Amino acid sequence: MMSSRIKAKKQATLAEGEEKPSGRPRCPHTHLAILEATRDLLLEAGFVGLTIEGIAERAGVGKTTIYRRWPDKANIVMDAFFTCANPKLAFPDTGSLREDLLRQMRALVREFNGPLGQTVATLMAGMQSDSSLAEAFRQQWIEARRAESRAVVERSHARGELRADIETEVLLDALHGPLYFRLLTQYAPLNAAFAERLVDLVLSGLLTTTSPIKTTKTGGRK
Amino acid sequence: MMSSRIKAKKQATLAEGEEKPSGRPRCPHTHLAILEATRDLLLEAGFVGLTIEGIAERAGVGKTTIYRRWPDKANIVMDAFFTCANPKLAFPDTGSLREDLLRQMRALVREFNGPLGQTVATLMAGMQSDSSLAEAFRQQWIEARRAESRAVVERSHARGELRADIETEVLLDALHGPLYFRLLTQYAPLNAAFAERLVDLVLSGLLTTTSPIKTTKTGGRK
DNA sequence: TCATTACGATACGCTACGTTTCGTAATCGA
DNA sequence: TCGATTACGAAACGTAGCGTATCGTAATGA
Numbered sequence A, B: 001m002m003s004s005r006i007k008a009k010k011q012a013t014l015a016e017g018e019e020k021p022s023g024r025p026r027c028p029h030t031h032l033a034i035l036e037a038t039r040d041l042l043l044e045a046g047f048v049g050l051t052i053e054g055i056a057e058r059a060g061v062g063k064t065t066i067y068r069r070w071p072d073k074a075n076i077v078m079d080a081f082f083t084c085a086n087p088k089l090a091f092p093d094t095g096s097l098r099e100d101l102l103r104q105m106r107a108l109v110r111e112f113n114g115p116l117g118q119t120v121a122t123l124m125a126g127m128q129s130d131s132s133l134a135e136a137f138r139q140q141w142i143e144a145r146r147a148e149s150r151a152v153v154e155r156s157h158a159r160g161e162l163r164a165d166i167e168t169e170v171l172l173d174a175l176h177g178p179l180y181f182r183l184l185t186q187y188a189p190l191n192a193a194f195a196e197r198l199v200d201l202v203l204s205g206l207l208t209t210t211s212p213i214k215t216t217k218t219g220g221r222k
Numbered sequence C: 001t002c003a004t005t006a007c008g009a010t011a012c013g014c015t016a017c018g019t020t021t022c023g024t025a026a027t028c029g030a
Numbered sequence D: 001t002c003g004a005t006t007a008c009g010a011a012a013c014g015t016a017g018c019g020t021a022t023c024g025t026a027a028t029g030a
Helices: A028-049 A052-059 A063-069 A073-084 A097-113 A115-127 A131-159 A168-185 A192-203 B028-049 B052-059 B063-069 B073-084 B097-113 B115-127 B131-159 B168-185 B192-203
Strands: none
Touching: A028 A052, A028 A063, A028 A073, A028 A115, A052 A063, A052 A073, A073 A115, A073 A131, A097 A115, A097 A131, A097 A168, A097 A192, A115 A131, A115 A168, A115 B115, A115 B168, A131 A168, A131 B168, A168 A192, A168 B115, A168 B131, A168 B168, A168 B192, A192 B168, A192 B192, B028 B052, B028 B063, B028 B073, B028 B115, B052 B063, B052 B073, B073 B115, B073 B131, B097 B115, B097 B131, B097 B168, B097 B192, B115 B131, B115 B168, B131 B168, B168 B192
């Protein structure tokens, strides 16, 4: 995993053909200590409540050391988020689109309800005022999650389970969008029951009639 | 429309049985000037780039005057948003759920693509760190927009156009969630075409078979 | 031993916050 | 017309966090 998206002063990680850096080497514990402190404080105070001085104190390092390694707060947060709290979402293949999606959506809801959910919300807030954070978050989080669901949908397409006119990207938006919406607005509870109802509602009518899986009120779970 | 959700020092607006306030009255232009300056600067710099000093300068008033009337930045922004830029979304009743929703969703997309969209994104970011802003925005913006679509859906339910097992709230999430998602993440274009495809995708399969409106690839728009 | 780099402490200038003080202006009632 | 009262703008204040610079010390390699 990357350690620093933008090299601060000198190289943060050595490239392939690196010179052996003379002088005192960087303390190996420091890096992780900073990222863990960042992750913890992010959960306690959110992105705006997060301060470099706070990270330094919690990690037991000097503020200077942090600025030597990262150019600004957003970059630290990105690294902390993607190194400490990364994906363990399902990549199932049960042969049924509905079942695969249910597993993925339930897993995503579970993550959103844990500490990671708060960080995701915090980062999406940060996106609105930090374009480099926005780009990184889009690529490394949103697109990564989406790719998992996209694979499921495209497998289903390949099986002929899905109506041929269904556009994968719109379907993915219809599935993921409401989860992010509830995460950010807390308009209504974000739980497994919601995920299941959403999947069934969105999927109803999209499957080919020859599909063995029904998605009406009487079909499936319960 | 409300002028100040939390009275700053003294009464901002007089209640019903108000005493005549002795002393110099507040300048009547000032209030609106501040709100308009706030709205403009919000569009230029966003919520985090917005400064009280900046508002004061733009509005041609003293910083003190602003603090006399609002307790903090979030409250000014809320007032500015809800007094200057409010709703003109469609409340159509064509007799067809699909047509009604299309009009509403197109209108919402249009708003999101204008200056109001940036402010909405900005406020949703602010929600993540300001609970009073969150509550106000949920009630006054999200719920207001949602109520418009809810009315359309419930009319459709009453007509028997919609399958009886369809839960209105989940359907509303499936429709609105993706719009907010694209607004916030800019993952993909947020335009009328997307709104139309989303409506058709979500609606397909939800209508009763007796409904005269088809939502398959060959039906409706195009 | 010496050059080189990392480290932490400290201090700095900067910006914006939200508050306080103060002299002035506007309104009302006596 | 005067005094009480309130609003106003200007200025200064203390606080906080940013990101930078300086400096003495520590760790490594040559």
